[in-house]
Amino acid sequence: MSAPRWLILVCLACAACQPATTPTVDESPVEVPPAETTAPGDSAAQIFTRRILPIFQSKKPSSCTECHLSGVHLQDYIRPSQQATFANLVAAGLIDVEQPDESKILKFIQRTPPQSSLINQQVREQEYEAFHAWIVAAVAQPELLSAAADDQPIGPQLPVEVIRHARRDQVLASFVDNIWTEVGRCAACHSPDRNQKQVAEHGEQVSWIRLNDPQATLDHMLAADLINVADPEKSLLLQKPTLLVEHGGGQKVVVGDRTYKQFRRFIDDYARMTAGGYATADQIPPPADEVSVVTDIWLKLTDVPAEYDQQLLQVDLYPASGDGWSTERIATSDRLVAGPQKLWQHSLSLTASRGSEFAQQLAEQKLPPGKYLAKIYVDQTGKLQQDFTAQLDDSDLVGQVEINSRWPAGYGKMTKVQFRPLSKENAP
Structure with missing residues (x-):
C-alpha cells in the first residue's frame, strides 16, 4: 500500500530540516514512559495504555517539532483507542503487518535533522522504542x-x-531571504568580529549575529526575545532600529522602508x-518577487532640496540596455x-527577480560598472x-539622473552625483 502524499512530504522534510529551539507549545519535550513501564509478555493493549497513550495525551511537543515549526506532531498519529490507532495506521500504510520492523511510522520517528540536540535524540529514541514494542505486539493479535x-x-x-511552509528548512530559507541578507547593516554594532567597543560598553548581549550561521542567529534572536511572536510589531528587532525604543546605534531603519518590510x-x-x-494554502503569503542583498557600495546625492528633510528618499538603479534602460531595477537604497546638509547617502542593495540569472550572482555583492539611470522617489x-506595505511609485518620483561609475566598495569610495529634479528634459 502506498503512503499518502502528505506523508511523503512530511518524511522528506525531516531529512532536510534544522534543529528546533523554540517548540510551539512548551519548551520541554514530551515525556515518553520508558521501557521499564512494560514487561516481557505484556499485551499490545498494556503497552498502548502505558507507553503510547501518554504521548497522545501530552500537551508537550514531540520530536516532530525538530523538523516542523507547526502542523505536525506525533500525537496526530494516535487515536484514543488501540484498535482505531492500529487500524488507521495500517490503512495509511504506516504499519507493515508482515515486516513490523520496516513500518513507515518507525522510519518517520527515526528521521533526525542535523545537529539534533541530545534531549531530542533521547525523546526520539523513547518514542521509537514505545511504538516499536507496541507494533510488534499488535501485529501478533488477530483481533487487531x-x-x-x-x-x-x-x-x-x-x-x-501548509505543512511544507512550516518546515524548519523553509523557515530558515525565509529568514535568509528577509533578514540574514540585511544583517550587514547591523554588523558594526552587533557582529562579534566588529563590535568590541560596543561589547565593552554594553556587554555580550549586543552580539546577536552569529558569524556565518543564519540558523544560529535566528535561534539566538528567538532566545533573546528580539522577535515577539505574540505581538510582531513590538519586536525589538523592529523597534530598536526605528528608534521606537532606545537604540544606541541610532536610527537604522524607517517604518515602511525596504528593510522594515522584509523584517515584517x-x-x-x-x-x-x-x-x-x-x-x-491560500492563506500562506507568497514569497517576494524580488530578492536582494546589502552591499558596501555607497551612493551619495548632493544638492537634495532641503524641503525633503527627514523624508524617506529611495533610489532605484536601472542599467543601460540597448538605446535605453532596463525595465528591471538592479539596485536600490532608501x-x-x-x-540642512542637502544630502542623502546610503549603501546599495543589489536586487534581482527571484530565480533569475543575476539573482544567483547577488552573493558576490558586485554591481557591474557602467551607465545607470537613477530614479529618485520621496x-x-x-x-x-x-x-x-505601501510602495513608492511614479506619483512619488521627484528626480532622475544618469550615473556612470565603476561602483567601488567602501564608504570612502562612494559614488557621488548631484540631485537632478524632474524636468521636461528628463521626465519619464
Whole structure:
C-alpha cells in the first residue's frame, strides 16, 4: 500500500530540516514512559495504555517539532483507542503487518535533522522504542489485524502546502531571504568580529549575529526575545532600529522602508506559523518577487532640496540596455534625507527577480560598472508610515539622473552625483 502524499512530504522534510529551539507549545519535550513501564509478555493493549497513550495525551511537543515549526506532531498519529490507532495506521500504510520492523511510522520517528540536540535524540529514541514494542505486539493479535479503519484520516489534517511552509528548512530559507541578507547593516554594532567597543560598553548581549550561521542567529534572536511572536510589531528587532525604543546605534531603519518590510514579512509569517494560523494554502503569503542583498557600495546625492528633510528618499538603479534602460531595477537604497546638509547617502542593495540569472550572482555583492539611470522617489505624504506595505511609485518620483561609475566598495569610495529634479528634459 502506498503512503499518502502528505506523508511523503512530511518524511522528506525531516531529512532536510534544522534543529528546533523554540517548540510551539512548551519548551520541554514530551515525556515518553520508558521501557521499564512494560514487561516481557505484556499485551499490545498494556503497552498502548502505558507507553503510547501518554504521548497522545501530552500537551508537550514531540520530536516532530525538530523538523516542523507547526502542523505536525506525533500525537496526530494516535487515536484514543488501540484498535482505531492500529487500524488507521495500517490503512495509511504506516504499519507493515508482515515486516513490523520496516513500518513507515518507525522510519518517520527515526528521521533526525542535523545537529539534533541530545534531549531530542533521547525523546526520539523513547518514542521509537514505545511504538516499536507496541507494533510488534499488535501485529501478533488477530483481533487487531481484522479491525477496520474508520473514514477519518490519521496524521496531520492540514494541507500539504501548509505543512511544507512550516518546515524548519523553509523557515530558515525565509529568514535568509528577509533578514540574514540585511544583517550587514547591523554588523558594526552587533557582529562579534566588529563590535568590541560596543561589547565593552554594553556587554555580550549586543552580539546577536552569529558569524556565518543564519540558523544560529535566528535561534539566538528567538532566545533573546528580539522577535515577539505574540505581538510582531513590538519586536525589538523592529523597534530598536526605528528608534521606537532606545537604540544606541541610532536610527537604522524607517517604518515602511525596504528593510522594515522584509523584517515584517518574516516576523509576521513566523508568528502566524507558531500560532498555527494557517489552515489553507491560500492563506500562506507568497514569497517576494524580488530578492536582494546589502552591499558596501555607497551612493551619495548632493544638492537634495532641503524641503525633503527627514523624508524617506529611495533610489532605484536601472542599467543601460540597448538605446535605453532596463525595465528591471538592479539596485536600490532608501534612507532619510539630511535636509540642512542637502544630502542623502546610503549603501546599495543589489536586487534581482527571484530565480533569475543575476539573482544567483547577488552573493558576490558586485554591481557591474557602467551607465545607470537613477530614479529618485520621496515619500512626501508619509504613506509608508501609515501603511508599511505601501510602495513608492511614479506619483512619488521627484528626480532622475544618469550615473556612470565603476561602483567601488567602501564608504570612502562612494559614488557621488548631484540631485537632478524632474524636468521636461528628463521626465519619464
